[in-house]
Amino acid sequence: MKWEENVRKVVPYVAGEQPNKPDMIKLNTNECPYPPAPGVRELAAGMDCDALRLYPDSNTTLLVDALAEYYGVKPGQVFVGVGSDDVLAMAFMTFFNSDRPILFPDVTYSFYDVWAELYRIPYRICALDEDWHIRPEDYRQPNGGVIFPNPNAPTGLPESLDTVEEIIQANQDVVVIVDEAYVDFGGVSALPLLEKYENLLVVQTFSKSRAMAGLRIGFCIGNERLIRYLNDVKFSFNSYTMNYPAQMLGVEAVRDDAYFKAVTAKVVDTRERVKKELAQLGFTFPDSRANFIFASHRTVPAETIFRALREADIYVRYWNKPRISNSLRITIGTDEQMDRLLGFLKEFLAENQ
Numbered sequence: 001m002k003w004e005e006n007v008r009k010v011v012p013y014v015a016g017e018q019p020n021k022p023d024m025i026k027l028n029t030n031e032c033p034y035p036p037a038p039g040v041r042e043l044a045a046g047m048d049c050d051a052l053r054l055y056p057d058s059n060t061t062l063l064v065d066a067l068a069e070y071y072g073v074k075p076g077q078v079f080v081g082v083g084s085d086d087v088l089a090m091a092f093m094t095f096f097n098s099d100r101p102i103l104f105p106d107v108t109y110s111f112y113d114v115w116a117e118l119y120r121i122p123y124r125i126c127a128l129d130e131d132w133h134i135r136p137e138d139y140r141q142p143n144g145g146v147i148f149p150n151p152n153a154p155t156g157l158p159e160s161l162d163t164v165e166e167i168i169q170a171n172q173d174v175v176v177i178v179d180e181a182y183v184d185f186g187g188v189s190a191l192p193l194l195e196k197y198e199n200l201l202v203v204q205t206f207s208k209s210r211a212m213a214g215l216r217i218g219f220c221i222g223n224e225r226l227i228r229y230l231n232d233v234k235f236s237f238n239s240y241t242m243n244y245p246a247q248m249l250g251v252e253a254v255r256d257d258a259y260f261k262a263v264t265a266k267v268v269d270t271r272e273r274v275k276k277e278l279a280q281l282g283f284t285f286p287d288s289r290a291n292f293i294f295a296s297h298r299t300v301p302a303e304t305i306f307r308a309l310r311e312a313d314i315y316v317r318y319w320n321k322p323r324i325s326n327s328l329r330i331t332i333g334t335d336e337q338m339d340r341l342l343g344f345l346k347e348f349l350a351e352n353q
């Protein structure tokens with residue numbers, strides 16, 4: 001059809017499936033296996049529905065203030081969005097506006113190339129080394145911006161603050177975005193580098209460590225100038241991105257630091273135990289500091305294991321893509337969920353290798 005010539009055509013990002021079966025074990029989208037903080041539940045139960053008549057605060061003031069206080073920065077350094085996907089999409093649109101390619105790793109969050117294609121931003125991928133680490137020297141070529149997650153996804157591998165700083169230092173003429181979706185599970189945040197580099201944007205989310213994937217809350221912290229540019233784009237696109245319940249409940253989640261620390265520590269504990277047990281079953285994996293493990297079995301192909309798990313209503317993530325087609329990304333669930341996964345694997349591998 002003629003009209004189709006003028007349509008913007010994109011290949012969309014494919015999110016992990018959201019099955020809803022009574023007895024399933026869902027370890028495929030890195031959600032938190034524990035509920036949000038008790039204060040969130042309380043506030044949700046008593047939420048004033050009359051307030052839904054009005055538009056929400058387009059500046060998300062209460063949530064911005066709560067985050068600024070928590071991270072020890074000025075409110076003008078914080079930007080909030082509908083999940084960090086929204087924050088990242090806005091940041092791509094705002095900061096990656098050059099004819100030079102943006103740079104990101106080959107094995108990484110698979111949304112980056114989708115946004116680049118959507119906004120027609122040229123990009124170049126830089127291969128991780130054979131141990132899945134970023135090679136900082138790759139980020140010394142001319143570019144229009146840099147983005148990478150730390151810890152990386154789907155490997156779970158953290159880069160040191162030195163490596164992160166080396167990349168920022170070499171790229172002070174462009175914006176460098178560090179996607180810290182998993183930093184609360186033992187990574188090292190780049191936030192302390194904000195004092196030194198005005199071109200750094202640190203992006204985080206409530207979806208994983210704060211157990212609120214369903215509300216869609218993400219945020220970023222950076223220099224006030226960066227945040228102003230980001231807000232200019234946001235207010236040119238959709239003023240009321242974040243709904244009222246999300247703003248209110250988000251504040252409650254930030255307030256309960258003890259619960260946040262307890263939940264993330266519990267996930268980390270379980271992760272370390274599961275690492276040992278997976279190794280005993282013949283799996284190898286990078287030493288994850290995230291809430292998932294990216295595992296390959298020594299003899300049985302990942303796809304075979306993936307299908308068998310799925311049959312048993314145990315959902316993990318698998319990509320049939322170069323370099324990662326023999327790995328499964330397994331989210332850390334409760335101890336009970338992980339025991340059921342490990343029990344299944346033990347039996348399956350005994351029969352199939």
Ligand SMILES: *Cc1c(COP(=O)(O)O)cnc(C)c1O
Nearest residue numbers: 083084085109153181205207218
């Ligand atoms: C999960 C994830 C996000 C997005 O999470 P939101 O739910 O949109 O906040 C962003 N980056 C990475 C690397 C992720 O894994």
